[in-house]
Amino acid sequence: xxxxxxxxxxxxxxxxxxxxxxxxxxxxxxxxxxxxxxxxxxxxxxxxxxxxxxxxxxxxxxxxxxxxxxxxxxxxxxxxxxxxxxxxxxxxxxxxxxxxxxxxxxxxxxxxxxxxxxxxxxxxxxxxxxxxxxxxxxxxxxxxxxxxxxxxxxxxxxxxxxxxxxxxxxxxxxxxxxxxxxxxxxxxxxxxxxxxxxxxxxxxxxxxxxxxxxxxxxxxxxxxxxxxxxxxxxxxxxxxxxxxxxxxxxxxxxxxxxxxxxxxxxxxxxxxxxxxxxxxxxxxxxxxxxxxxxxxxxxxxxxxxxxxxxxxxxxxxxxxxxxxxxxxxxxxxxxxxxxxxxxxxxxxxxxxxxxxxxxxxxxxxxxxxxxxxxxxxxxxxxxxxxxxxxxxxxxxxxxxxxxxxxxxxxxxxxxxxxxxxxxxxxxxxxxxxxxxxxxxxxxxxxxxxxxxxxxxxxxxxxxxxxxxxxxxxxxxxxxxxxxxxxxxxxxxxxxxxxxxxxxxxxxxxxxxxxxxxxxxxxxxxxxxxxxxxxxxxxxxxxxxxxxxxxxxxxxxxxxxxxxxxxxxxxxxxxxxxxxxxxxxxxxxxxxxxxxxxxxxxxxxxxxxxxxxxxxxxxxxxxxxxxxxxxxxxxxxxxxxxxxxxxxxxxxxxxxxxxxxxxxxxxxxxxxxxxxxxxxxxxxxxxxxxxxxxxxxxxxxxxxxxxxxxxxxxxxxxxxxxxxxxxxxxxxxxxxxxxxxxxxxxxxxxxxxxxxxxxxxxxxxxxxxxxxxxxxxxxxxxxxxxxxxxxxxxxxxxxxxxxxxxxxxxxxxxxxxxxxxxxxxxxxxxxxxxxxxxxxxxxxxxxxxxxxxxxxxxxxxxxxxxxxxxxxxxxxxxxxxxxxxxxxxxxxxxxxxxxxxxxxxx
Numbered sequence: 001x002x003x004x005x006x007x008x009x010x011x012x013x014x015x016x017x018x019x020x021x022x023x024x025x026x027x028x029x030x031x032x033x034x035x036x037x038x039x040x041x042x043x044x045x046x047x048x049x050x051x052x053x054x055x056x057x058x059x060x061x062x063x064x065x066x067x068x069x070x071x072x073x074x075x076x077x078x079x080x081x082x083x084x085x086x087x088x089x090x091x092x093x094x095x096x097x098x099x100x101x102x103x104x105x106x107x108x109x110x111x112x113x114x115x116x117x118x119x120x121x122x123x124x125x126x127x128x129x130x131x132x133x134x135x136x137x138x139x140x141x142x143x144x145x146x147x148x149x150x151x152x153x154x155x156x157x158x159x160x161x162x163x164x165x166x167x168x169x170x171x172x173x174x175x176x177x178x179x180x181x182x183x184x185x186x187x188x189x190x191x192x193x194x195x196x197x198x199x200x201x202x203x204x205x206x207x208x209x210x211x212x213x214x215x216x217x218x219x220x221x222x223x224x225x226x227x228x229x230x231x232x233x234x235x236x237x238x239x240x241x242x243x244x245x246x247x248x249x250x251x252x253x254x255x256x257x258x259x260x261x262x263x264x265x266x267x268x269x270x271x272x273x274x275x276x277x278x279x280x281x282x283x284x285x286x287x288x289x290x291x292x293x294x295x296x297x298x299x300x301x302x303x304x305x306x307x308x309x310x311x312x313x314x315x316x317x318x319x320x321x322x323x324x325x326x327x328x329x330x331x332x333x334x335x336x337x338x339x340x341x342x343x344x345x346x347x348x349x350x351x352x353x354x355x356x357x358x359x360x361x362x363x364x365x366x367x368x369x370x371x372x373x374x375x376x377x378x379x380x381x382x383x384x385x386x387x388x389x390x391x392x393x394x395x396x397x398x399x400x401x402x403x404x405x406x407x408x409x410x411x412x413x414x415x416x417x418x419x420x421x422x423x424x425x426x427x428x429x430x431x432x433x434x435x436x437x438x439x440x441x442x443x444x445x446x447x448x449x450x451x452x453x454x455x456x457x458x459x460x461x462x463x464x465x466x467x468x469x470x471x472x473x474x475x476x477x478x479x480x481x482x483x484x485x486x487x488x489x490x491x492x493x494x495x496x497x498x499x500x501x502x503x504x505x506x507x508x509x510x511x512x513x514x515x516x517x518x519x520x521x522x523x524x525x526x527x528x529x530x531x532x533x534x535x536x537x538x539x540x541x542x543x544x545x546x547x548x549x550x551x552x553x554x555x556x557x558x559x560x561x562x563x564x565x566x567x568x569x570x571x572x573x574x575x576x577x578x579x580x581x582x583x584x585x586x587x588x589x590x591x592x593x594x595x596x597x598x599x600x601x602x603x604x605x606x607x608x609x610x611x612x613x614x615x616x617x618x619x620x621x622x623x624x625x626x627x628x629x630x631x632x633x634x635x636x637x638x639x640x641x642x643x644x645x646x647x648x649x650x651x652x653x654x655x656x657x658x659x660x661x662x663x664x665x666x667x668x669x670x671x672x673x674x675x676x677x678x679x680x681x682x683x684x685x686x687x688x689x690x691x692x693x694x695x696x697x698x699x700x701x702x703x704x705x706x707x708x709x710x711x712x713x714x715x716x717x718x719x720x721x722x723x724x725x726x727x728x729x730x731x732x733x734x735x736x737x738x739x740x741x742x743x744x745x746x747x748x749x750x751x752x753x754x755x756x757x758x759x760x761x762x763x764x765x766x767x768x769x770x771x772x773x774x775x776x777x778x779x780x781x782x783x784x785x786x787x788x789x790x791x792x793x794x795x796x797x798x799x800x801x802x803x804x805x806x807x808x809x810x811x812x813x814x815x816x817x818x819x820x821x822x823x824x825x826x827x828x829x830x831x832x833x834x835x836x837x838x839x840x841x842x843x844x845x846x847x848x849x850x851x852x853x854x855x856x857x858x859x860x861x862x863x864x865x866x867x868x869x870x871x872x873x874x875x876x877x878x879x880x881x882x883x884x885x886x887x888x889x890x891x892x893x894x895x896x897x898x899x900x901x902x903x904x905x
Contacts, residue, residue, distance in 0.1 A: 008191040009629065009650075011709035015092045015187040015207070016107060020099045021057035023154070025050060057097035059229070060136060060161035062254040066091050068208055070225070071630045074129070074257035081263055083632040084682075084715065085115055085213045085225050087255065092207040095185045098231055109185040110231050111254070112176055114166075115215040116224045117674065122165040122248065127224040129258035131162040138250075139163050140232075145247040149232025162253045164226060168246045173673045173681060176214050178237050180684040181230070183691060184212045186712045188629075210712070212631050214682040215673055217261040227255040269624050270635040272578045273722040276521040276622075280724075287724075288337035289522040289573065291315055291515045305365060313337045313524075315512045319368060322356075329368040333509050333530065334375070334501060335571065340527035343372070350536060351543035351552045352376070358533055372533040374508070379537025382503050389494050393559070394542035396487035400555060401547045403483045404467050407476050411465045467550040480551065484558040491559050498538055499531055500568060500600045500612060509573075509610075516575045516608075523724075525616060526568045535560075565599050566614035574609045585624060589617035592732050593773050619776050620724040631715040637665035642713055643856070644698055650713060654779030654856055657697040657714075669693065723778060731890035733879040734859070735771040735813040739821045740764070748814040751880040752793075755802060756873040757866050767824075768864040768876055769816060771809055772890050775858040777851070784893040786851035788830065788862055790843045791877040791886045798836040800872045802864055803828035804845040809861040824863050834874055851892065860890075 030046035032039045040046060058066070068088040072080055089095070095109035118127040137157035142148045146165060176184055189207050217223045229252040236242055242249070279286035290313045297303075306316075313336045319329035350357075355376045360369035384390050470476040501509065510516045539556050543549065572587065583603070589596040600612040634640050638656040643649055658664035669690040673681035684691050694714060695705045706714070737748045738755065741763050747753070753768045770790075777783065788804055806829055808822035830845030847862065854860045866872065877886045 010189040010191075011713050012187040012189065013708040014096055014107070014109070014182070014185070015209070016096055017093050019055055020107065021055050021059070021097055022099070023052060023054045025052050058091075058094060058254070059098065059155070059231070060139075060159055060252055060254075062227070066094065067255055070257050072259040075259065077260040077262050077265070079263050079268060080217050080259065080261045082216065082634065082637065083630060083717070084216065085113065085223075085259070086631055087113060087211050087225075087227055089209040089211070090206070092187050092209045095209050095211060100181070100230055100234060108178065108181045109211070110229060111185065111211050112181060112228055112230050113184070113211045113213040114174055114226050114228055114251075115213045115217060116166070116170070116174070116226070117217075117219065118222050120167070120170045120675075121224065122167070124164060124224050124256075127222040127258055129224045129226070129256040131164050131226075131253045131256055133160055134163045134250075135160055139252055142250040145245065146250050147236075147242060147246045147248070148250045149229070149252070150234075151232045162256070163250055164228075164253050165248045165250050167248050168242055169675075171249045171251075172239055172242065173671070174215055175230075175237050177685060178234070180214065180682075183684050183706075183708050183711050184214055186210055186708045188712075212712070212715075214684070216632075216667075216670070216680045216682075217259075218667075218680045219674070219678065220261055220263055222258055222260050224256060224258045226251070226253040228253055267577060267581045268635070269578065269581075272519070272576060273622060275519050276574065276576060276578070277722055277724060279520075285337070287521060287523050289313060289335050289510070289515055289524040290337045291512050302365075311337070314369075314371075315515070317370070317511065319370060321368075327367075329370045331369075331374060331511055332371045332527070333511055334504075334527050334534070335509055335522075335524035335573070336527050337524060339525055340529060343529040343532070350556075351540035351549060352536075353540070353543065355380075355537075371527075372529060375530045375533035376537035376540075378504065378508060379498065379534040380541060381537075382498065383538035383541045386494070389491060389538070390541050392488050392491050393539070396484050396491075396555060396558075397542045397548055397551070399483045399487050400480055400551050401545070403480055404470060404547055404551060407470055407479060408465060408467070411470070467547055471550070471554065477554065480554055481558060484555055485561075488559060492561050495535055495538060495559055496565060499535055500565070501531070501534075501610075502600070502602075504534070506604055506608075509604075516573055518607075519576050520574075521576070522573045523570070523620075524573070525570050526612070528567065531567070566597065568599050568612040569614055570616040571610065571612040572620065573611075575607060577607055579603065579609045580607045582624065585622070587611060588619075588621040588623065589613055590619045590776070591615055591617055592730055593776060618729065622722045622724070630717050631712065632717045633666045633715075634717070636660075637667055639666060639694065639714055640717075641697065642716070644710055644713070648856060648858075651856060654781075655697075657694055666690070729776065729892045729894050731772045731774055731777065731860075731892060733770055733888045734773045735811075736769065736878050736888065737813050737816050738766045738768040739816055739818045740766050741818050743818060745815045745817040748812075748816070749880055751878040752875040753878045754873060755864050755866055755876065757868045758870050759868055766873075767821065769807065769811065769821070769861060770864070770888055771811075771813075771859055771861045773858070774851070774854065774860045774890070777855065777892060778894060780852035780855035782895045783848065783852050783855065784895045785846070786848045786890060786892045788845040788847050788888070789891055790832075790845075790864070790888045791840060791881075792834055792843050793840040793875045794834045794837045795873040795875060796837065797871050798834060798839070800866060800869065801831050801833050802843060802845075802866050802874055804830045804832075804847060805863045805865060806847075806850050807861045807863045809857075809859045811861070822861070822863075824865070828865075829862070840877075847890075851890070 028049040030040075030048075032046075066089055068090045070085070070087050072078065072083065072085060095111045096107050098110040100108045100110040116124065116127055119125055120127070123132045124130045135157065136151070136155055136159045139161060140148045140151050140155075140157070142165070147168075187207060187209055190205055211227065213225065230237070236249075277287070290311060292307070292310050309330055312332070314330040314332045316328045317331045318326070320326050352358075355373035358372035358376045360372070361367075362369065383393070471480070497503070516522055539559050543552065587598075587601075589598070596617045597614045598611060599614055600610065602610050604610050634656070636656065638658060638660075641653045641655045641657055643651050643653055658666070658668070667679065669683055669688075670679035671681050671683045672679050683689050686692065691706055691711060694711070698706065698710075698714065700706065735748075736753060737745075737750070738753045739745075740747070741761065743763070754766045755768050756764055756766045758764050770788075790802075792802065794800070805824040807824050811820070811822055829847040829850045832843035832845050834843065835841060845862075850862075851860065864874075864876065866874065877883075877888065879887045881887050
């Protein structure tokens with residue numbers, strides 16, 4: 001996966017305006033001062049100038065263009081139990097443009113996002129996000145039993161605004177406390193090219209204000225979300241702060257929408273992903289595309305033979321022999337659970353008119369393998385079913401056969417054989433006219449006296465040559481190639497699509513539905529021989545004569561010309577409701593960190609997805625489709641913690657809050673919000689509040705607490721992802737060098753590296769430094785074993801130890817010298833023994849604990865040293881070595897995991 005993020009978001013606590021909305025008086029006084037002393041007369045001062053200004057900001061009405069996005073989207077229905085609804089505003093200053101609590105050092109936002117369930121709001125009993133249009137006078141003075149905001153007299157009382165009446169108990173239970181408001185609002189700065197997310201939000205560059213709710217929609221049902229103004233509610237937000245006779249409160253609702261939390265009718269992505277990969281937790285081979293009966297054992301050699309065939313991806317199919325007997329045969333499609341052997345075929349073989357040439361007969365067991373015969377027949381059938389393709393190929397064969405006959409006839413006349421019969425008429429004459437000698441020759445002929453020419457002699461003729469001999473002649477081959485190209489303008493892309501298995505029926509890919517049961521994921525390799533037979537069946541169309549046979553290699557070469565994509569090597573099949581729920585989602589495949597090209601991605605059915613890659617990946621990540629940035633908790637009802645330090649800021653730490661061993665969840669930090677006493681509103685402040693506990697979990701001590709931007713970052717819910725790792729993951733070396741005592745940075749591109757120790761101040765002492773890309777490594781608990789492997793040889797004398805030390809990664813390959821070398825760990829991470837002089841061998845250092853401690857880092861560095869000795873040195877193959885197999889690397893054994901919330905590591 002690429003190191004560069006596709007989305008770069010910076011979270012800020014707030015965006016404080018220089019002045020909030022209100023009326024301001026600016027007074028200008030003039031004084032004459034010399035040497036710091038006023039010299040203007042005190043009894044007759046210079047005149048003052050005063051003026052009044054008003055700064056206006058949104059108060060009772062919100063322009064619809066101000067709203068950038070909402071989450072969940074308006075009218076959405078899904079699983080939102082663990083989500084905090086939020087609204088994104090295009091005007092980044094908006095939440096802080098009006099005064100709410102003027103005594104605070106940092107202005108509190110005057111907006112809050114309140115979530116109401118069905119039956120909780122008088123004006124919106126169905127929780128549809130509706131409101132009542134009233135005047136500001138009716139908002140401020142609602143009548144007996146209803147409390148309105150304490151607004152000043154400068155407001156226009158005749159303005160209309162959206163309002164809702166909320167029962168006092170519901171308001172007090174759900175409204176954030178004054179000291180909680182700042183943690184629910186922040187500003188974010190987005191740096192990216194526009195990216196549309198599945199819920200409609202466009203993550204475009206710019207600054208945005210985000211207001212989050214403090215209530216989880218835990219119960220199923222409809223919910224209304226209202227962005228309300230808290231101006232005039234200072235001192236009324238705490239429990240018990242409303243007057244005793246207050247039955248309801250009237251709020252100004254600037255924006256509203258509704259959504260439905262439907263857990264039963266929604267998919268649980270984490271659970272579905274977990275089920276997809278669960279069979280591979282005990283044995284990765286369980287994720288291979290094959291049919292092996294559960295608990296099957298071999299009681300005989302014949303049974304063992306059958307089980308072996310099944311393990312190799314074959315299935316038994318009904319088959320009638322050429323002699324008419326009914327039996328069964330083995331069939332395997334292009335998708336295999338292992339690397340298929342190369343077929344002993346010659347590209348010049350063919351064309352064929354039947355599939356018999358592709359049958360494989362097992363003499364020992366008397367059974368046929370019809371895999372390649374079926375592929376050839378299928379390719380021929382698909383070709384004949386397409387009239388345009390079959391017409392082109394047939395026309396090309398006939399045109400080439402005609403051109404072959406013409407060239408063969410012309411070959412008997414050496415003079416005429418020099419000319420291309422396919423050239424346009426007059427080309428020969430034009431060619432002669434264009435020669436440099438034509439003009440002077442014509443002049444000489446006209447000036448010469450007329451003489452009687454002798455009678456022309458009969459041209460010497462030779463025997464015609466055959467097709468195979470013609471193909472050896474460059475001019476004839478070029479003429480035949482031109483004939484083929486002129487008749488086949490669309491065949492090359494058609495065959496390219498066929499080579500990607502387009503048009504191949506599903507039962508040829510998966511011959512037995514039990515190989516891909518519902519809610520399953522299967523990985524496979526591609527059998528190139530099967531695709532070769534498939535394509536051959538299509539290219540053999542229209543072949544009937546011996547001339548067709550002789551011209552076949554040239555025609556096939558032209559039919560397969562200009563292929564724009566590579567050939568598939570591996571792929572993935574997913575049969576799951578996840579495919580229907582996520583029509584588009586990320587599946588990232590890499591080999592040693594480099595992306596694998598995705599050649600094809602198709603929905604073969606509403607719940608079946610096929611992917612083909614041009615290489616066999618060693619890492620596959622299945623990730624929930626992007627839904628913008630939303631806030632909440634993971635499926636375990638915990639917060640997936642993120643780094644708050646530079647360098648790793650925002651990346652997952654691999655830890656959760658609360659930790660699993662405490663048996664707590666975030667729902668333990670809720671206060672009652674529902675009439676039945678159900679807890680669904682975040683309790684943020686106080687020693688027992690979420691902010692304090694989360695601050696401690698993030699490593700903050702004493703009076704240090706999370707700031708609003710940091711709190712928002714910790715609550716960002718990343719897409720659910722499942723990482724499919726091999727048992728062994730190879731991390732490549734991305735930088736290596738060695739430093740020499742009292743020398744400069746001259747060894748960054750050296751191969752081999754040197755390690756030597758003649759003493760701490762010897763100018764021949766050398767320490768090797770290696771840095772590895774560990775961005776693909778999983779969290780520490782999934783690292784089973786990590787081994788540093790270095791290809792090395794002893795110099796001068798052998799039989800000594802090399803030591804691996806942990807070190808920092810803040811160094812550059814081309815700039816590292818002795819003076820700037822990073823410090824080494826006091827104790828070696830591992831020791832490996834080097835054998836006799838001149839014998840190259842792999843040294844292995846077990847550095848498992850070091851790798852686990854470095855989990856979450858994108859890079860990891862190791863230094864290699866040896867004990868002091870004047871006659872011992874080691875050569876190490878570097879990453880610049882021509883043979884890539886001998887370069888240093890980390891070999892990490894991985895334990896399979898359950899789905900996590902995270903992003904590119």
